Amino acid sequence: xxxxxxxIAGGALLLPAVRAExxxxxxxxxITEAWHHLWKELLLDITIIGVIFAAVTLYLLIRxxxxxxxxxxxxxxxxxxxxxxxxxxPAFIFLADxxxxxxxxxxxxxxxxxVPEGSYEVRVEAYMWGWDITYPGGATATNExxxxxxxxxxxxxxxxxxxxxFFIPDFKVKWDTVPGMETYIWFYPxxxxxxVMTCAEFCGTLHSSMHGKVIVxxxxxxxxxxxxxxxxxxx
Amino acid sequence: MSSTMVTGSVDTHQASGSGFSLKEWxxxxxxxxxxxxxxxxxxxxxxxxxxxxxxxxxxxxxxxxTVTDNPAAYNTWLYFHGAAMILGYQIPALTGFxxxxxxxxxxxxxxxxxxxxxxxxxxxxxxxxxxxLLTFVIPDPPDIMWTGYPPYSILTGGxxxxxxxxxxxxxxxxxxxxxxxxxxxxxxxxxxxAWSKLNIFIWCxxxxxxxxxxxxxxxxxxxxxxxxxxxxxxxxxxxxAGGSALIYENLFWFYSHPAVYVIFLPAVGLIxxxxxxxxxxxxxxxxxxxxYGIFGVLALTGLVWAHHLYIAGIPNWMVLIHVFTTLxxxxxxxxxMIGLLGTLYKGSIQYSTPMLYAAGFLFLFxxxxxxxxxxxxxxxxxxxxxxxxxPGHFHYVMAVSMTTAILGGTYYVLPKMTGRMYxxxxxxxxxxxFFIGVNITFxxxxxxxxxxxxxxxxDYQQFPELEWMQQWATIxxxxxxxxxxxxLVSWLHCAFFGMRVGPNPWGSRxxxxxxxxxxxxxxNFGGEVRVPEDWxxxxxxx
Ligand code: HEM
Ligand SMILES: [Cu+2]
Ligand SMILES: [Cu+2]
Numbered sequence: 089x090x091x092x093x094x095x096i097a098g099g100a101l102l103l104p105a106v107r108a109e110x111x112x113x114x115x116x117x118x119i120t121e122a123w124h125h126l127w128k129e130l131l132l133d134i135t136i137i138g139v140i141f142a143a144v145t146l147y148l149l150i151r152x153x154x155x156x157x158x159x160x161x162x163x164x165x166x167x168x169x170x171x172x173x174x175x176x177x178p179a180f181i182f183l184a185d186x187x188x189x190x191x192x193x194x195x196x197x198x199x200x201x202x203v204p205e206g207s208y209e210v211r212v213e214a215y216m217w218g219w220d221i222t223y224p225g226g227a228t229a230t231n232e233x234x235x236x237x238x239x240x241x242x243x244x245x246x247x248x249x250x251x252x253x254f255f256i257p258d259f260k261v262k263w264d265t266v267p268g269m270e271t272y273i274w275f276y277p278x279x280x281x282x283x284v285m286t287c288a289e290f291c292g293t294l295h296s297s298m299h300g301k302v303i304v305x306x307x308x309x310x311x312x313x314x315x316x317x318x319x320x321x322x323x
Numbered sequence: 324m325s326s327t328m329v330t331g332s333v334d335t336h337q338a339s340g341s342g343f344s345l346k347e348w349x350x351x352x353x354x355x356x357x358x359x360x361x362x363x364x365x366x367x368x369x370x371x372x373x374x375x376x377x378x379x380x381x382x383x384x385x386x387x388x389t390v391t392d393n394p395a396a397y398n399t400w401l402y403f404h405g406a407a408m409i410l411g412y413q414i415p416a417l418t419g420f421x422x423x424x425x426x427x428x429x430x431x432x433x434x435x436x437x438x439x440x441x442x443x444x445x446x447x448x449x450x451x452x453x454x455x456l457l458t459f460v461i462p463d464p465p466d467i468m469w470t471g472y473p474p475y476s477i478l479t480g481g482x483x484x485x486x487x488x489x490x491x492x493x494x495x496x497x498x499x500x501x502x503x504x505x506x507x508x509x510x511x512x513x514x515x516x517a518w519s520k521l522n523i524f525i526w527c528x529x530x531x532x533x534x535x536x537x538x539x540x541x542x543x544x545x546x547x548x549x550x551x552x553x554x555x556x557x558x559x560x561x562x563x564a565g566g567s568a569l570i571y572e573n574l575f576w577f578y579s580h581p582a583v584y585v586i587f588l589p590a591v592g593l594i595x596x597x598x599x600x601x602x603x604x605x606x607x608x609x610x611x612x613x614x615y616g617i618f619g620v621l622a623l624t625g626l627v628w629a630h631h632l633y634i635a636g637i638p639n640w641m642v643l644i645h646v647f648t649t650l651x652x653x654x655x656x657x658x659x660m661i662g663l664l665g666t667l668y669k670g671s672i673q674y675s676t677p678m679l680y681a682a683g684f685l686f687l688f689x690x691x692x693x694x695x696x697x698x699x700x701x702x703x704x705x706x707x708x709x710x711x712x713x714p715g716h717f718h719y720v721m722a723v724s725m726t727t728a729i730l731g732g733t734y735y736v737l738p739k740m741t742g743r744m745y746x747x748x749x750x751x752x753x754x755x756x757f758f759i760g761v762n763i764t765f766x767x768x769x770x771x772x773x774x775x776x777x778x779x780x781x782d783y784q785q786f787p788e789l790e791w792m793q794q795w796a797t798i799x800x801x802x803x804x805x806x807x808x809x810x811l812v813s814w815l816h817c818a819f820f821g822m823r824v825g826p827n828p829w830g831s832r833x834x835x836x837x838x839x840x841x842x843x844x845x846x847n848f849g850g851e852v853r854v855p856e857d858w859x860x861x862x863x864x865x
Contacts, residue, residue: 127703134693141660145685148667152602153674160864161604161670171608175615178661179654186650189700193646196702201639250475251568253634253709257775260706266569266636267474268562284785288709288777290468292475293395296780 116204116240118276122196123260129192133185200261203274207240214245214252214265216291217298227317231300233285235277236310242274253289256302264289277304352438353845354423355740360445361419362733364452368411371456373807375404380764380800383793387782394781398466399481401779403458405469406486408722409582410493411455415448416729417589418497418535422504422528424736428835428843429522429860431513431852436506444500451492454485461485468779470575471546473560473568477553487550494539501532501539513834515854522833522860523599523606526613527592530621531585538625542578545571572635576628583721584624588617590728591659594681597735598666600831601678603863607665616662619655627652633701634708642701649699656692660685675829676750680731683758684724691720694769709779712772715765723761730757730810737814738828742841743821749813756806763799767792833860 152161166174210233211222221229235241245254247265255262259275287298305313348356378400382390391397423441427434435441458464465486467476476483508529512521549571551557558564560571599606606612629637629645663685672678694716697703707713730753738744771792776783783789827836834854839847 123702123706126700127697130697130700130703134696138689138693141664141689142686145664145667145682145689148664148670149672149682149685152667152670152672154603154671159603159671161602162864163604163607163666163669164864165605166608171611174608174661174665175611175658178657179615182654182657183651186647186653189696190647190650193700193702194643197642197646200702200705250478251472253777255709255775255777257706257710262634262705262708264635266562266567268567269569269636271636284775286777286785290398290470290472290475290779292479293398293466295398296394296777296782297784299785 116276117199118278119196119200119261119274120259120276122199126192126196130189133189137185200273203242203272204240204276207242207274208236209242209244210235211244211246212254212265213248214254214287214291214298215248216250217287217294219254219285219298219300220248223314223318225314225318227314227319229317232303233300234303234305234310234313236307237280237304238278238307240274240276242272245271245273250291251289252287252291252298254285255288256283256285258283259302262288277302280304280306350442352434352442354427354434354438354441355843355847357441357445358420358423359740361415361423361448364445364449365412365416365420368407368415368452368455370807372404372407372412373804375400375407377800377804379404380797382781383783384797385794386784386787386790395466397781398468398779399458399464402465402468402486403455406489407455409469409586410489411452413586413721413725413729414493414497414582417586417593417725418500418504418528418531419445419448421524421589421593421729421732421736422500422532424740425522425524425835426504426507426528427511428739428839428847429525429833430508430511431516431834431838431848431854432507432511433846433848435503436511437503440499440503444496444503447492447496447499451489451496454492455489457485470579471549471571472575473549473552473571474562476549477560483553484550487546490546491543494543497535497539501536504528504532505536513852513854515856515858517854519610520854520859522592523595523609523612523617524589524592526617527588527595530617531588533621534581534585534588534624538578538581541574542582545574545578548574569632569636572632573628573637576631577625580628580631581624584620586721586725587656588620590725590732591663593728593732593735594663594684595666596833597677597681597731598663598670599861599863600735600829600833601675601681602667602670602672603830604666604668604670605859605861605863607662607668609861612659612662616655616659619658620652623648623652623655630699630704633704646699646701650696653692653696653699660688660692675734676745676747676754677731677735679751679754680727680734683754684727684731687719687727687758687761688724691716691718691724695720706775707772709777710772711768711770711776711778714778715769715772718761718765718768723765727757730754733814735829737817737821738824739826739835739839739841739843741818741821742823743817744824744828745813745817745821749809749816753806753809753813756802756809758806760799760802760804760806764796764803765799767796767799771796832862 209224213220219231221233245263245265247267252265253262254265256275261273261275263271263273265271281304283302285300285302287295378390382397461482463480463482465483466479466481467483467486471486508525548559552559558566560566560568595606626648627645629641630649633642697707698716734745734750771789774789776786776789826841838852
């Protein structure tokens with residue numbers, strides 16, 4: 089029921105209603121965790137459909153193999169009612185699954201697109217072939233995105249030349265950088281560690297070399313790094 | 324009106340005579356010869372694009388440079404592979420070769436409505452092929468992928484004009500063919516051939532050409548704007564001058580998603596014909612499949628393009644709509660699959676080579692369809708898009724599934740075209756190599772996508788742990804190559820040494836088998852075909 093409600097809200101484009109619900113919790117949602125969760129549900133869903141269809145197919149292929157020369161099929165025409173039933177019933181089952189999946193999808197999608205309050209914002213400009221990173225205080229870096237542990241990070245994306253796509257596989261987030269436009273993603277680094285960030289939209293000869301690292305640091309170390317790298321204003 | 328069409332088809336009678344004459348082939352307007360010209364061109368494109376695939380797979384088999392140390396070379400192979408496989412192989416094989424061979428024969432016509440326009444179509448296609456092949460000759464080949472996204476395609480030193488002209492030539496060829504085949508199907512059916520008696524393949528072809536006529540011009544506009552921007556200084560896609568790359572992305576997919584169904588529909592039509600013939604069974608829920616399956620796809624096909632653009636920077640409301648329409652298009656496609664399974668039910672299935680391919684199709688397309696569901700869901704898609712998951716998915720759902728239809732369909736029609744039978748041993752060997760190979764290659768491709776490896780990568784230093792999967796995918800591709808060679812040998816063997824067979828070796832009820840000799844002469848039937856009241860192309864078990 090709750091799912092259905094969300095879908096109706098999402099489907100009718102009444103996004104504020106969905107958003108309000110997402111905010112109720114107050115805590116920052118872990119969208120990476122949620123991605124894995126939905127992915128597992130989805131794999132189960134498609135595996136079940138797949139196994140049923142494959143089993144039926146295999147059964148039919150074996151059961152109805154030709155046993156005698158000159159034998160012909162015995163399929164008969166359907167009654168008008170049955171013929172409509174064989175359209176409407178499968179269509180209804182598919183539609184129900186589609187509605188269910190769409191609802192699940194929008195639940196996560198809305199979280200992915202709604203940057204939590206208090207996120208740390210960095211700017212990333214893509215170019216052929218690398219990433220220029222600018223921190224709020226003016227510190228800059230290339231291809232190494234340092235972020236503090238335990239704080240949601242918003243990445244404001246832009247491009248200096250052609251299309252690229254900013255992708256951190258470990259966090260399950262990706263968004264295109266488009267010349268003349270600002271786009272964004274956010275992610276939630278909860279533990280210290282290093283992750284690949286890499287370009288996912290074809291951008292020319294060295295597309296596959298356009299990669300760097302996301303380095304999640306303990307809060308204190310990160311602060312220190314920022315201080316050391318922020319250009320000092322001349323007095 | 325119809326009388327002019329009949330006279331239009333009369334000049335095909337000249338194309339008789341025995342022995343090979345190049346001139347007759349070049350100037351032919353006979354739909355069956357045009358079909359052969361399409362067939363040769365399409366399979367040549369398949370072969371060359373396949374060699375590119377083998378080069379790419381070999382390059383990827385080890386970290387760092389393997390075949391070449393120049394990433395631009397890889398990008399050009401990939402450009403050619405994608406563009407040639409879709410525009411040069413699958414669309415022409417299905418809407419050129421099979422449409423030409425079958426449509427007049429299945430509807431009981433002597434030829435298509437406009438045989439000369441038909442010749443124009445096939446030669447435009449060949450010109451497109453030649454321009455595409457010049458990729459390997461010119462010093463600055465296109466390196467923009469078959470999608471040709473700006474601004475890269477405008478800024479690159481590669482020759483984007485060759486891309487534009489390839490697409491335009493193929494596009495004009497398709498539009499001319501569309502007008503021709505719609506007219507043929509509407510006006511040239513034999514007396515008594517009611518709409519309800521048409522083969523499923525004819526309905527599929529009709530729908531495919533409706534899509535082509537509506538959507539090809541949009542692609543034509545998009546790629547023309549590209550070259551205008553690059554060479555003549557316009558700014559359609561230049562952000563600095565107020566344009567946007569997103570305009571192109573939307574126009575491109577507004578055609579190129581429907582293009583998937585231009586391939587899918589005739590392919591599934593062929594599978595229907597094969598299954599009905601080899602199961603000797605009626606088509607399950609025949610007209611409902613036409614109305615709800617085929618026309619369902621047709622109704623939705625223009626409403627799902629933005630599922631390629633969820634993260635491209637389009638407004639959120641567009642994402643919401645397209646998630647839903649994309650999930651919903653699974654309904655008519657699912658119905659068409661149920662129709663195939665229902666046609667097996669109570670059938671009497673004979674496992675000749677075409678039927679093996681059809682059986683393979685059922686499984687490959689199932690995997691392809693199911694791996695498409697995550698792509699429809701924007702939140703899941705965010706991780707999967709532009710990774711190896713996508714080539715994994717679309718090779719299953721399109722590249723490989725539709726190839727089973729094309730190869731199976733070719734084995735099916737060979738005895739009609741040549742009057743000879745292929746070798747079942749070679750045919751089956753080719754199938755099993757193909758089936759095993761594609762599953763190895765593309766299962767690992769899907770898996771690498773889940774692990775986050777982006778597509779269109781010449782190298783993958785940032786993912787060294789995936790090297791072993793790349794190697795398996797490469798091994799699979801060599802098995803596919805072996806299978807393809809066996810298929811080629813079996814066809815040549817059939818054409819030159821195959822056993823002679825009668826007009827209807829399969830015991831089909833469809834007109835092309837029951838009413839036309841093998842191979843059919845110019846004019847096809849040696850007289851007027853009349854279709855009796857109680858006839859059906861699938862009238863088995865009576
Ligand atoms: C059967 C053997 C085939 C193999 C081994 C193969 C292999 C590949 C490989 C390795 C890639 C590049 C992956 C990357 O770097 O992103 C690719 C891309 C592609 N393939 Fe195939 N392929 C095969 C058949 C086909 C067929 C029959 C089609 C027909 C439609 C096709 C259509 C494509 C397309 C459209 C792309 C994407 C091009 C792009 O990224 O712009 N392939 N294939
Ligand atoms: Cu890139
Ligand atoms: Cu699409």
